[in-house]
Amino acid sequence: MTVEVRVPTLGESVTEATVATWFKKPGDSVAEDEMLCELETDKVTVEVPAPASGVLSDIVAEEGASVGVDALLANIAEAGEAGSATPEPRPSTTQESGKAPSEGKAPTEDGKEVDVMVPALGESVSEATVSTWFKAVGDTVEADEMLCELETDKVSVEVPAPAAGMLSEILADEGATVEAGGRLAVLKSGEGAAPASEAPEQEAEAEPKPEAPARETGRGDVEDAPAAKKAMAEAGLARDQVQGSGRDGRVMKEDVARAVAAGTAARAPAPEPAPAPRAPVPAEDASREERVKMTRLRQTIARRLKDAQNTAAMLTTYNEVDMKAVMELRSEYKDLFEKKHGVRLGFMSFFTKACAHALKEVPEVNAEIDGTDIVYKNFVHMGIATGTPQGLVVPVIRDADAKSFAELEKEMAEKAKRARDGKLSMAEMQGGTFTISNGGVYGSLMSSPILNPPQSGILGMHKIQDRPVVVKGEIVVRPMMYLALSYDHRIVDGKGAVTFLVRVKEALEDPRRLLMDL
Structure with missing residues (x-):
């Protein structure tokens, strides 16, 4: 039997809300009254509990969707039937990893592959940088143990292990830019996980990982944020009229808002002059230097402070x-x-x-x-x-x-x-x-x-x-x-x-x- 999860009463005169955050994903087991998602209205935030125990079989309203009172949010397969239901593999998983989904067998507790996903990053934040991995491929992990830390423009986000097992593959190395909902790594859960010393070599021999094709955007592999594209279309701005502050010049939503506020729609900003070459460092000093990449937070602080002075x-x-x-x-x-x-x-x-x-x-x-x-x-x-x-x-x-x-x-x-x-x-x-x-x-x-x-x-x-x-x-x-x-x-x-x-x-x-x- 399937139980529907619907939008509760939102308050007097409030008829719709926005899905802010899902705390569960399809295939996760849930307990009755456990928080499934959070909705935002003009005035308040509303938490939606699970009406029954079971497995979250599918999500109907994704994060960012507008929903009315009593609208369908998701479906839960009740506990009695949850064991017989196997969630279908998501298409995005196959596309991102370059691997075909397992065929002919349902996942079991032992040896089951579990994706480690990028969690919700916050309102208007669509991407983050992988700052630190606390575990290496082949390490055993406990459920909810911290695997890695992500950095956004404002906050750091810790990513816990969704299950106990072994970290079989890291898909986003330190320094990589990842989007909300993207895959970070793969865990092999349960007692069926391969020994740490064998798993990486076996996987490498069995299936070489193909390189991801470059995204074609007309500017190499730099693709503007989806929210920025929408904002540019609404404001009637061309791409060359907005200066991107994201990685490799990627245009973010905040860049579009800044271009509109500053009245730069009339002409594109002049390209910034190349920084002056760094003076040669004596050999005896070079060995005592340490070069560290600026964090996303520090880059954002630097950019905003300079923008304040310039504007x-x-x-x-x-x-x-x-x-x-x-x-x-x-x-x-x-x-x-x-x-x-x-x-x-x-x-x-x-x-x-x-x-x-x-x-x-x-x-x-x-x-x-x-x-x-x-x-x-x-x-x-x-x-x-x-x-x-x-x-x-x-x-x-x-x-x-x-x-x-x-x-x-x-x-x-x-x-x-x-x-x-x-x-x-x-x-x-x-x-x-x-x-x-x-x-x-x-x-x-x-x-x-x-x-x-x-x-x-x-x-x-x-x-x-x-x-x-x-x-x-x-x-x-x-x-x-x-x-x-x-x-x-x-x-x-x-x-x-x-x-x-x-x-x-x-x-x-x-x-x-x-x-x-x-």
Whole structure:
């Protein structure tokens, strides 16, 4: 008996959703109430549980598909019949590997070949780079043991083993670019797996692996992302009017959006000059050098920062703030705050509140340029720049202006931890309207932060240092911090930028102003 998996009720006035992520694939066994997939609507995310135990026989609505209420998502063969049903091999598997599917025998637990697939990479992310393989061909693996790590433009994704057995073949080596849903490797599961020392040689002798034919696109083996092709067609752009930032010049969806926003449809960008040749290195120094390929995350950081400098009319204004009032308030209430809310009271919540307050008075700092339009945001999605071992990421605190100190501290602590662990999703780093960067935690006394496009403002915090200042005609020692606001002078005038920074300074030097909306 086949059980249908259908779209549940999505909420009042919501009639359709998008299939965001499938947690299972055809042929996987599922337990009743186990999460099968996740749907996204305009307002909420809806998880779809399995209505019965069995085997997921087929998926009707793939990731990215729009579905209405009660639409068919998938079918499950119930547990009583699951053992007799053998999922058909997928055509893409044969095409990608160059091997014919096994004929005349149903797969069994012992010796069954199991594909290791690229998992869902996140919203609008279609490809990744294989960063590190933790296992080699011939190694035995346990179910859910980490096989390899993938890198996207923003996050790292770990790929676990779908079953226990032996890694018989690696299809994508380190440095290779893979697409979501592509094959990474093949496992031979169960006790029937060949010994590690024999499996690679047997496979090589039995069947030489043919080379994959080059993709014909008119530009060698470089093929633009499918989402980019669609976006170019919708925008009426020719291929030579968009400069690709992907591997080997591949055009990504973000490149098309950038070309439209910058108004480059009229003419193609001039080719970048070739980099100057590297100066000869003395032999005694060459042996002490180490050359390491930039990660995708570092390449993206470099490209975005340079784009910000090239696109925005960036200017920085400075001020300083006396942190005495905030430090005294924090010292007085930090123990009570942590006891009640279960989280420590830090400085970032004060700065977030002060910035949200100032952004309401100077809305152009919270706006962005879209072509020839200025888009004003009547909300504050605060980006908090976070340093990680992999590079700088900016998780976003949504509706920060409507959150309490405790809500801000909890969310910032949780996202900072997941950022350091490389567990942030793409959705959690998109949609920010303003950014705060705290170089003070590393000891920076003064700096000029670079904008986070398409935002028009970023606040730089710095080290708190005791300095002599004049207060009411007397020289006193106070804990002082330099503040720096970098802004896009195309839409933010000097008066607005200075006013914003003064309002932040006033709110921090007298936090009671925040309570009275002054």
